[in-house]
Amino acid sequence: MLRLLVLVGILAIPSPIDAAGPNSICGIGVVATTDDPPVNLYGQAPEATVKDHLVVDYTIPGGPGALVGLQKGDEITQIEDRKVAGMKLRAALGLIRGPVGTTVALTIVRQGVAQPFVLTVARELLKVPANK
Numbered sequence: 467m468l469r470l471l472v473l474v475g476i477l478a479i480p481s482p483i484d485a486a487g488p489n490s491i492c493g494i495g496v497v498a499t500t501d502d503p504p505v506n507l508y509g510q511a512p513e514a515t516v517k518d519h520l521v522v523d524y525t526i527p528g529g530p531g532a533l534v535g536l537q538k539g540d541e542i543t544q545i546e547d548r549k550v551a552g553m554k555l556r557a558a559l560g561l562i563r564g565p566v567g568t569t570v571a572l573t574i575v576r577q578g579v580a581q582p583f584v585l586t587v588a589r590e591l592l593k594v595p596a597n598k
Contacts, residue, residue, distance in 0.1 A: 499520065
């Protein structure tokens with residue numbers, strides 16, 4: 467379960483402002499990596515730079531990202547009005563994070579869809595199974 471906790475943390479790194487309590491994080495319920503080379507927080511440095519986009523690797527079933535239609539393989543090219551190309555991974559994640567109940571707009575490029583589109587995702591309190 468440790469791997470799940472770390473990967474869920476990709477788009478929802480716990481911090482004191484979350485006040486979520488043990489085994490809880492505030493986020494959108496999505497696991498993502500950088501584009502080239504693939505980098506995530508599972509054994510990788512968050513100081514990595516995003517070359518062009520973030521790639522959705524997994525959505526938590528029933529989580530906010532899944533509910534709005536984010537899919538494995540989706541490319542996140544913008545967070546709100548900021549392009550992620552050239553951003554440090556931690557900075558990009560910081561833009562996706564936020565208080566429970568607020569939303570974040572993500573510009574998505576999806577294979578088979580002609581034009582990029584925007585999905586607005588609510589940030590929620592996510593329960594993560596305890597590491598046993």
